[in-house]
Amino acid sequence: MNWIQVGNLEDIPRQGSRVVKTATGEIALFRSVDDQVFALNNRCPHKGGPLSQGIVHGKRVTCPLHSWVIDLESGEAISPDSGCAHRLEVRVAHGELFLEAEAGVCKA
Amino acid sequence: MEQDKKRLVVVGNGMAGIRTIEELLKMSADEFDITVFGAEPQPNYNRILLSPVLSGEMPFQDTVLNDWNWYEENHITLHTGKTVTKIDRMRCTVETEDGIVVPYDRLLIATGSNPIMLPVPGIDLPGxxxxxxxxxxxxxxxxxxxxxxxxxxxxxxxxxxxxxxxxxxxxxxxxxxxxxxxxxxxxxxxxxxxxxxxxxxxxxxxxxxxxxxxxxxxxxxxxxxxxxxxxxxxxxxxxxxGIRPNIALAKSAGIHCERGIMVSDTMQTYDPKIYAVGECVQHRGQTYGLVAPLFEQAKVAANHLAQYGRMRYEGSSVSTKLKVTGIDLFSAGDFNPVAGDDELLLQDAARGVYKKLVLRDNKLRGAVMYGDTVDGPWYFQMMRDGTDVSEMREHLLFGQMHLGDSGHGAGASVANMPDTAEICGCNGVCKGSIVDAIVDKKLFTLDEVRAHTKASASCGSCTGLVEAILANTLGGDYSAKPSKKPICACTEHAHQDMYKTIRARGLKSIPELMQALEWKTADGCHVCRPALNYYLLAAWPGEYVDDSRSRFINERVHANIQKNGTYSVIPRIWGGVTSPAQLRAIAEIAERHEVPTVHITGGQRIGLYGITKENLPKMWAELVEAGFVSGHAYGKSLRTVKTCVGSEWCRFGTQDSTGLGIMVEQMTWGSWTPHKFKIAVSGCPRNCAEATIKDFGIVCVDSGYEIHVGGNGGVKVRVTDFLCKVSSEAEVLEYCGAFMQLYREDAHYLDRTAPWIERVGLPFVKRHIVDDAEGRAELYARFLKSQQYSQDDPWKERAEGKEAHEFTALATIV
The missing domain is CATH 3.50.50.60 (FAD/NAD(P)-binding domain)
Incomplete structure (x- = not known):
């Protein structure tokens, strides 16, 4: 397991999201209003909508396609919907973002 | 107790006496020390509602008009269960049977009436x-x-x-x-x-x-x-x-009585210190047993007690409804025609409907209605106004719905009533006061309307009308139960508070607003944040900084997200008029970007579909280069101004509809509205631009421009309401800007104009846009001011690098 630096906290707007592209699909990184960072697959469990394009509120994001609400900590859809966008480990150290990955290097 | 206060004693703790006190307190709260004697042990209750209590449709508690607290709060000394047996007019005192003596400066007798007990054997039997x-x-x-x-x-x-x-x-x-x-x-x-x-x-x-x-x-x-x-x-x-005025006390005090206590037009008895109101009085030979006249008398008596001395009671004409659930019956005036009167009859035995109107000298004299009483208040109003009905005589029996324009939906009968139409006969409340109270005080339930206006708070027979007015004024938001719908679970606040609260309290940002209004979540949710962002934007043009994080993705990136996560790009084509050069530019850009679908939209534009997010700024740069701006096809904002070719080409065209459409679009583009806003201009009444299903539709006619508002061609088709006709293009622009601004300031976020107008009513819009020239000019000025800050092309800004992070990946891992 590797920690790959993918950028700085400042690169993601507060209550916003940025995308990290990987060979196996996009990962959405979210920054909450209180500067916590979360990482999920950038696919809504409902119809694959890009979660990174949703409105971030609290520790949740609302999918832009059909307004499913996904919990950022667990990746689970908020009931009554059910499904999971699979969270990944992400850490902030000295303002730098590190994402968990099997392997690979970051290309800016 | 202060010495210099005068003492008012009221004998009778019923509806007439207490209403007089209420009226008096409204005018002059500190004039009197008030003492009330009531023979019954209860506080003042609504005697008219005894029938629903008897039938079990209402608990007694709900009929109480003034509870114990009310007397206390207004410093009124109340003696219940005490019968006053003596008035000493020499010493100016009243005395109860158990010996309480209270002096008065003014005395009000409101002893009401007693049921007539027939003088037959056995009348005293139990039962x-x-x-x-x-x-x-x-x-x-x-x-x-x-x-x-x-x-x-x-x-x-x-x-x-x-x-x-x-x-x-x-x-x-x-x-x-x-x-x-x-x-x-x-x-x-x-x-x-x-x-x-x-x-x-x-x-x-x-x-x-x-x-x-x-x-x-x-x-x-x-x-x-x-x-x-x-x-x-x-x-x-x-x-x-029947009832008989209760005059025993007055009579024993030597006050002149006939059938009732004789009073003048100022509700004064023959003793100038003593007034009388209610069922116990006889005025100009009449006694009354219905509530409306009593309340009129109470107003007059209070006016004179408060020493305004302005009003006169000149007798009442009365209307009656029977309070038996499920039976509709209305009666007013003289309904037995005499020689020379005309009688109009409608009888439909199968439907159980019977209506009779009596006319004298082209005026309504009386009405009896059974089965369908919706128009009762209307007839009653015309009766009291002495309206000349000769013009509408043919349709009179069919009611108000049958007059004037057709094509209005259900519920139009209350919508059509003039503001001066009396709805609640008991309390003399007209439609305008009810509508104003609903709008100004944000009332949402029948109880609130009752509390604020007293409409339907007495006999309750106009409850249906009041509910209809409530429903008509509030539109879809009216619910018979509580109350205001919060915007979302983050707050107790409703949409209708927001714009005004923001302006009144000077709230300038979402966090500030959430703190001031005690939001329950730290930063709201996807429902409330876009709404608040809109209200703030509308409230503080040029000052509020748009919060892109509170915008739905389409408005944040100025393109429409599609099911596969790609976007559509729809450039503005002013008034639907294009050129070979424009078409060529679009064609070349589409080819260069290998656009999968090029589609002609319903709003006379060209849509390019399947654009990836990363590619948007590049494509925009090319479009901007070719002279295009954003079409805002993605926003709660002005969408398109659809036109026909009008007088320039069409053999039927009456005005330059395309030119006018382009002018309108250039004025209005870029404006944010509560929901999407569509405009069309048709060059003649054939209406090829379908202006009558747009939010704002202009239909050119030979003599000018008809303005239509509140149409919708979407989920629920709604044809526009005709607003007015104007004679110049400049006026069209002014009315258009003023209407959009009224909508921006008054509608709830995500209300299209159609439901908004159904809620506030066309008269509301007319009042602000047509009748009030000064108000219209102000709305127009506010619209233009806000437009100064909203016509920077968002595509150009983003093509030049604004919010670049939206369009690029943070990183790529290989």
């Missing part, structure tokens, strides 16, 4: 009850066991209500009446017959044209004997043969 007070009702209820027999003597309004109530309690009820049909004072023979039939279906039995000879029984009532000798059995006899 014979009058019908006047809650105590009577309680006595009836105690006796009202299912299966037992009740006889009501008197088939008037009150008697029938009592009979109906007892019948609903399970008793076998008979009504004995002197005349040929019930309610002969309010109904003619036909109407009375219909009423009788309806009540018979509900199980009442009628003995008409019968006179009571004796009430039978040894220790309690067992039956009744008529003059003709027939006997019927009864376990309970209710006397409801």
């Amino acid at each position: 014979v009850i009058g019908y006047r007070s809650i105590a009577d009702v309680e006595q009836m209820l105690a006796a009202a066991q299912p299966g037992k027999r009740a006889v009501v003597i008197g088939g008037g309004l009150l008697g029938l209500e009592a009979a109906n109530g007892l019948s609903l309690r399970g008793m076998e009820v008979s009504v004995v009446h002197l005349c040929e049909w019930p309610m002969e004072r309010q109904l003619d023979k036909v109407g009375g017959g219909l009423l009788k039939e309806a009540l018979e279906k509900r199980g009442l039995k009628f003995y008409l044209s019968r006179q009571t000879d004796a009430i039978l029984g040894e220790t309690a009532v067992t039956g009744l004997r008529f003059k003709d000798g027939e006997e019927i059995a009864a376990d309970l006899v209710v006397m409801s043969a």
Whole structure:
């Protein structure tokens, strides 16, 4: 397991999201209003909508396609919907973002 | 107690007396030390609602008009259960039977009336009850066991209500009446017959044209004997043969009385220190037993007690409704025509509808309606106004709905009523006051309207009308139960508070607003944040910094997200007019970017579909280069101005609809609105641009421009309402800007104009846009001011690098 630096906290707007592209699909990184960072697959469990394009509120994001609400900590859809966008480990150290990955290097 | 305060003593703790005090307190709260004597042990309750209490449709508690606290809060000394037995006019004191003596400077007698107890043998037997007070009702209820027999003597309004109530309690009820049909004072023979039939279906039995000879029984009532000798059995006899003003006290004090206590137009008795109001008085030869006149009298008496001395009571014309659930009956004025009067009749036996109008000199003199009473208040209003009805005579019987324009939806009958139409006859509340209270005070329930306006708070027979007005004023938001709908779970606040609260409290950002209004979540949610962002933007043009994080993705990136996560790009094509050069530019850009779908939209533009997010700024740069701006096809904002070719080409065209459309689009583009906003301009009434299903539609005619508003071609098709006609293009622009601004300031976020207009009513829009030239100019000015800050092309800004992070990946891992 590797920690790959993918950028700085400042690169993601507060209550916003940025995308990290990987060979196996996009990962959405979210920054909450209180500067916590979360990482999920950038696919809504409902119809694959890009979660990174949703409105971030609290520790949740609302999918832009059909307004499913996904919990950022667990990746689970908020009931009554059910499904999971699979969270990944992400850490902030000295303002730098590190994402968990099997392997690979970051290309800016 | 202050020495210099004058002392007002009120004898009678009923509706007339207490209403006088309420009116007095409104005008002059500190004028008097007030003492009230009531013979009954209860605080002031609504005597008209005894019938629903009797029938079990309402608990007594709900009929209390002024609870104990009210007396306390207004520093009124209240003696309940005390009968005043003496007025000493020399010493200016009143005295109760148990010896309380209170001095007065002014005395108000409001002793009401007593039921007439027929002078027949057996009238004193247990089980014979009058019908006047809650105590009577309680006595009836105690006796009202299912299966037992009740006889009501008197088939008037009150008697029938009592009979109906007892019948609903399970008793076998008979009504004995002197005349040929019930309610002969309010109904003619036909109407009375219909009423009788309806009540018979509900199980009442009628003995008409019968006179009571004796009430039978040894220790309690067992039956009744008529003059003709027939006997019927009864376990309970209710006397409801009329009321008699209660004048015993006044008479004993030497105050001049005839049938009632004689009063002048100022409600003064022959003793100038003593006033009288209510059922106990006789004014210009009339006594009244209905509530509306009492309240008019109360207003006048209060005015004189407060020493304004301005008002005169000149008698009342009265209308009546029967409060028996499920039976609609309305009566007003003189409904028995005399020689020279005209009689208009409508009788539909199958529908159970009967209407009779009596005209004299082209004016309405009286009305009797049975089965369909919706237009009762309208007729009553015309009766009181002395309206000349010769013009509408042909349609008069069919009601107000039948006059004027057709094509309005249901509920239009209250919408069509003028603001001056009286809705609640009891309290003299007209439609305008109800609508104003609903709008100004944000009322949402019937109870709130009652609390604020008193409409339908007395006899309740206009409840349906008040509800219709409420529903009409609030549109889809009206619910019979509580109350304001919060925007979302993050808050208790509703949409309708927001714009005004933001302006009034000077709230300038979402966090500030959430803190001031005690939001329950740290940063809201996807429902409330876009709404708040819109309200702030609309409230503080040029000042508020748009919060892109509170925008739905389409508005954040100025393109429309598609099901696969790609976007559509739709450049603005002003008024739907394009050129070979523009088409070529679009074609080349589409080819260069390998756009999968090029589509002609419904709004006369060209849509490019399947653009990836990363590619958007590049494509925009090329479009901007070719002279295009964003079409805002993605926003709660002005979408398109659709036009036809108009007088430039069309052989039917009356005006330059394309030119006007382009002007309108150039003025309005880029504006943010509560929901999307579509405009069209048609060059003639053939209306090829479909202007009458747009939010703002202009139909050119030879003499000018018709303006239509509130149309919708979407989920629920709604044809526009015709707003007005103007004569110049400049006026079209002004009306358009003013209308958009009114919508921006008044509608809830995500309200299209159609539901908004259904809620606020077209008259509201007309009042602001058509009638009020100054207000219109101000709205227009505010619209133009806000447009100064909203016409920077968002595509150009982003093509030049604004918010670049939106369009690029943070990183790529390989």
